[in-house]
Amino acid sequence: DSIVVAIGQIPDWSFLDNSAVSLHRNGAIQVNSQSGLTESLCVYAGGDAIRGPASIVQACADGRRAAESICTEFGISFEHTNSPAKILSETDLVALKRVRVRKEVRHNPEILAHDQNIGFDLVEQTYTEETARKEATRCLQCAAFCDKCVEVCPNRANYVFLVPPVSIKLPYISCRNGVASAEGEELFQVQQRRQIIHVDDFCNECGNCAVFCVHQGKPYLDKPRLFLSKSDYEREENNAFHINGNTMLRREGSRESRLIIERGSIVFENDHIQLNLSPAYEVREVVSKSDFTGILSIKEVAETALIYNGIIESLPFLIIPSRVQ
Numbered sequence: 001d002s003i004v005v006a007i008g009q010i011p012d013w014s015f016l017d018n019s020a021v022s023l024h025r026n027g028a029i030q031v032n033s034q035s036g037l038t039e040s041l042c043v044y045a046g047g048d049a050i051r052g053p054a055s056i057v058q059a060c061a062d063g064r065r066a067a068e069s070i071c072t073e074f075g076i077s078f079e080h081t082n083s084p085a086k087i088l089s090e091t092d093l094v095a096l097k098r099v100r101v102r103k104e105v106r107h108n109p110e111i112l113a114h115d116q117n118i119g120f121d122l123v124e125q126t127y128t129e130e131t132a133r134k135e136a137t138r139c140l141q142c143a144a145f146c147d148k149c150v151e152v153c154p155n156r157a158n159y160v161f162l163v164p165p166v167s168i169k170l171p172y173i174s175c176r177n178g179v180a181s182a183e184g185e186e187l188f189q190v191q192q193r194r195q196i197i198h199v200d201d202f203c204n205e206c207g208n209c210a211v212f213c214v215h216q217g218k219p220y221l222d223k224p225r226l227f228l229s230k231s232d233y234e235r236e237e238n239n240a241f242h243i244n245g246n247t248m249l250r251r252e253g254s255r256e257s258r259l260i261i262e263r264g265s266i267v268f269e270n271d272h273i274q275l276n277l278s279p280a281y282e283v284r285e286v287v288s289k290s291d292f293t294g295i296l297s298i299k300e301v302a303e304t305a306l307i308y309n310g311i312i313e314s315l316p317f318l319i320i321p322s323r324v325q
Contacts, residue, residue, distance in 0.1 A: 031050050
């Protein structure tokens with residue numbers, strides 16, 4: 001005999017009167033931005049109550065953040081559960097490419113006839129198993145197979161290359177009294193087999209890849225940038241790669257490193273060190289070129305070698321034969 005309107009209305013905060021929970025002038029609850037904790041030491045808040053109308057995704061994130069903070073408070077491990085990545089076969093990829101070039105109409109559920117909409121029967125029906133399966137086939141599997149920046153680039157500046165998934169422990173390099181050595185270790189992981197290389201020589205920065213990127217990135221800037229011309233490479237300061245024969249040059253923060261892939265060994269060199277490693281990244285020799293403090297990560301070595309080998313195997317036409325430059 002009554003209707004309660006509870007959509008998009010201003011919350012009634014009267015239940016917070018005389019409590020330790022405070023409100024901003026705009027009516028939102030004041031919380032710690034890192035934990036969601038209010039000024040009360042045992043009350044957490046999230047969702048529309050702290051920011052105004054927003055998405056359910058943000059509200060769920062607030063709940064997860066509060067749960068993690070509570071677990072930390074009680075000394076309980078808060079583990080993030082990751083769903084296993086979907087692995088697509090070559091047959092799956094071909095089928096997906098066919099789906100992507102066609103507009104597949106959404107399967108709308110059946111709706112209760114208007115003249116029958118007079119009680120509490122379900123108005124919008126659920127899918128049958130057959131319809132649910134048909135609707136599921138419309139999924140483009142963007143998390144496992146995107147390639148959107150490859151598809152939309154008018155100049156063909158973005159290419160897919162394949163790398164083997166890896167999970168290895170790499171040593172750190174330290175320097176004491178001018179002598180460099182390997183010590184400790186860190187984990188280096190790459191889970192995604194399909195990677196993107198951006199060939200900057202072909203790019204006119206039209207922005208297509210940034211507009212269509214499903215991850216809201218800028219592939220022409222974010223992806224590893226390969227320069228076929230060494231002179232163009234040398235004008236760059238960050239995220240620049242150049243291959244000449246069995247050598248890959250890399251520039252990050254105006255600092256250059258050099259990777260040489262030889263039969264049975266990997267040679268890496270930068271301003272501080274020269275390394276000789278096995279193909280499994282075991283350090284065979286370390287030579288200090290200059291004193292440095294702290295420790296150096298050699299993740300850069302593994303990343304560069306992975307990119308180089310991926311291009312060699314998948315995109316050999318991008319390799320310039322070795323020559324004096």
